[in-house]
Amino acid sequence: GRMPDASLQNAPLDVLHRVFGYSDFRGDQAAIIDQLVAGGDAVVLMPTGGGKSLTYQIPSLIRRGTGIVISPLIALMQDQVDALRAVGVKAAFLNSTQTFDERREVERDFVAGELDLLYVAPEGLATPRVQELLRQGEIALFAIDEAHCVSQWGHDFRPDYLWLSNLAELWPAVPRIALTATATEATHRELTERLGLRGAKHFVSSFDRPNIQYRIVPKDEVRRQLVAFIREQQAASVDAAGVPVPAAGIVYALSRATVEKTAEFLRAQGIDAMPYHAGLDAAVRAQTQARFLREDGVVIVATIAFGMGIDKPDVRFVAHIDLPKSVEGYYQETGRAGRDGQPSVAWLAYGLADVVQQRQLIDKSPGDRAFKQRMGHHLDAMLALCETVSCRRVNLLSYFGQQSEACGNCDTCLAPPETFDGTVPAQKLLSTVVRLKRERNQQFGAGHLIDILMGKVTPRVEQNGHQRLATWGIGNELNQAQWRGVVRQLLASGLLAVSDDGYGTLVITDASTAVLRGERRVELRRDVHESAGRGSTRAA
Ligand code: ADP
Ligand code: ZN
Numbered sequence: 001g002r003m004p005d006a007s008l009q010n011a012p013l014d015v016l017h018r019v020f021g022y023s024d025f026r027g028d029q030a031a032i033i034d035q036l037v038a039g040g041d042a043v044v045l046m047p048t049g050g051g052k053s054l055t056y057q058i059p060s061l062i063r064r065g066t067g068i069v070i071s072p073l074i075a076l077m078q079d080q081v082d083a084l085r086a087v088g089v090k091a092a093f094l095n096s097t098q099t100f101d102e103r104r105e106v107e108r109d110f111v112a113g114e115l116d117l118l119y120v121a122p123e124g125l126a127t128p129r130v131q132e133l134l135r136q137g138e139i140a141l142f143a144i145d146e147a148h149c150v151s152q153w154g155h156d157f158r159p160d161y162l163w164l165s166n167l168a169e170l171w172p173a174v175p176r177i178a179l180t181a182t183a184t185e186a187t188h189r190e191l192t193e194r195l196g197l198r199g200a201k202h203f204v205s206s207f208d209r210p211n212i213q214y215r216i217v218p219k220d221e222v223r224r225q226l227v228a229f230i231r232e233q234q235a236a237s238v239d240a241a242g243v244p245v246p247a248a249g250i251v252y253a254l255s256r257a258t259v260e261k262t263a264e265f266l267r268a269q270g271i272d273a274m275p276y277h278a279g280l281d282a283a284v285r286a287q288t289q290a291r292f293l294r295e296d297g298v299v300i301v302a303t304i305a306f307g308m309g310i311d312k313p314d315v316r317f318v319a320h321i322d323l324p325k326s327v328e329g330y331y332q333e334t335g336r337a338g339r340d341g342q343p344s345v346a347w348l349a350y351g352l353a354d355v356v357q358q359r360q361l362i363d364k365s366p367g368d369r370a371f372k373q374r375m376g377h378h379l380d381a382m383l384a385l386c387e388t389v390s391c392r393r394v395n396l397l398s399y400f401g402q403q404s405e406a407c408g409n410c411d412t413c414l415a416p417p418e419t420f421d422g423t424v425p426a427q428k429l430l431s432t433v434v435r436l437k438r439e440r441n442q443q444f445g446a447g448h449l450i451d452i453l454m455g456k457v458t459p460r461v462e463q464n465g466h467q468r469l470a471t472w473g474i475g476n477e478l479n480q481a482q483w484r485g486v487v488r489q490l491l492a493s494g495l496l497a498v499s500d501d502g503y504g505t506l507v508i509t510d511a512s513t514a515v516l517r518g519e520r521r522v523e524l525r526r527d528v529h530e531s532a533g534r535g536s537t538r539a540a
Contacts, residue, residue, distance in 0.1 A: 001061040010277065012037065015058050020085055026051050026205040032177070036141055041200035043147075043157055043179040043192055047207050048265050048332060049313075049339035049371045052179045053080075053471075056143035057117060059175075061089065065138030066115045070122050071145040074159055077119045078203060084117060086445070093119035094130065110137045120162035120246025131170075142167055144195060147178035148328070151190045154183075155326040155378050168196035176200070182328040189197075196290055206344045207331070207400045211338045212346050215411040216385070216529040218485060219351030222321050224263050226251065230299060233317045240342060244533050247270075247316035252304055252333055254322040262321065263301040265275040276302040304333060313340035314423040319347045323354035324534050326378035327399045350386050352446055352488040359498040368451050383492035389417045389525050415528065422524030423515065425478060425486050426495065431473040439464070443503035450475075450483040485527045495522065 011031045016022050029051055034044050036059035036409055046052050060067025077093040092106045092115055109115050123180045125132050148154045150161035153308035178195050237247035251521040256277045266273035274288045292298045293312055324330040338344030382476050388395045391412040406413050436444050451458050452466050457474025490496040495512050500507045514520035
């Protein structure tokens, strides 16, 4: 850094005005900047859109030397650097996408003291070449972005981050700032520990995004539900001055195939939707991104890769048509809505198949037992958020260790779900599972279980003689959608499990025994099915 004309012009607020063109600091920004300018360390937990970048960019301009920014988002480095250069900041990056000559030029500039900011990927920093380079120049500070990636218990662990624990020893005099937009209390503790930031000042902003309305609905025919949701959003959309404007939104799905199919379906319904995933040509992706940023009313259907670092303030809705793997992921993705502070909606459709699929993905993943257990805990927390009968926001914030009051603006606050005593249906279902388990080498999923309970005579029921089961036809008090709701909720609460046979067979758990014995009551929520028309309610 070092702004050309020293002292007077070097107050953080002056830099904010002169370089970035903003009038005031937001939230903790000024305090964080003061801490770094004075040579201290900082740990910053601030939600997406909170303004983390300026907290290390401005100190890098004020302090002598170059600010080294460690960021795992290689794809975004070019954009970030371009944006900084556009306002006259001398910024560059080093990563694996560059040619030898490009790297050489950046290295020369750094050593010559001609860079304010240098972005490097964590895997690059761990190499002797980059470490040697850093020793030859002057460093203003280290900024560790996405610092939750150092946490082995978090949802986004990256082994390369572990090397960053060496920074404190190698450069004891250089201030460090670790930043993240998602951290539970455990992750916060762990990253502080691992990055050697015990002496740092901690700046923890509220994670509440009060302008985002959270809605989680049971999945019936998801694409039709999605169209209805998007139409509703687009009809309601006005800008800050109250003028109608087509709403932009992001729809997240897990697989590329779903992304493609969904985008096509939406287009056929007259919605200006475009697919985005890593399998598409880079030029196509860039074009899609540019349209999304510049035009009104574009809906991007994407895998989760989309949105990192995309700074579009007026995204009016984020929809998930597949269940996110963790609350951290959900929070990060929904956080891309409403960065301008205007009312926005986070909508998630989720169903039984999501739970089964996610449990299977965990089982099949190559990780060890501890890894699978961790992923299982992440999923459980996500399921608890989906199934809660109280305020979504309270549940979400408490996951990040923050207390709050019922928000009055989420779906469960606006229409508190009814609950009912589901002990008897749960017992019927569980005892069917127990009976089927006696038949070796047979895989029966939820659909077949429900057919048995509802007394259907399908080919599968006939082939296996399942009309003869004592539980055949004893479940007519609920319809199919309601039974699926029961299965989903039992799975979510650990009273049922998906076996690791790879076929999605349902099995009972230790906890189920108490229900079967009548020692444990099961409280279930009555799902409100959107497909049955607004406001109508069907049980389970
Ligand atoms: P984060 O990294 O926390 O998600 P960014 O640093 O990308 O957030 O900032 C989000 C947006 O807010 C950007 O468009 C940024 O330029 C803007 N911004 C940040 N600080 C201020 C401020 N003090 N005044 C006005 N706009 C700001
Ligand atoms: Zn609420």
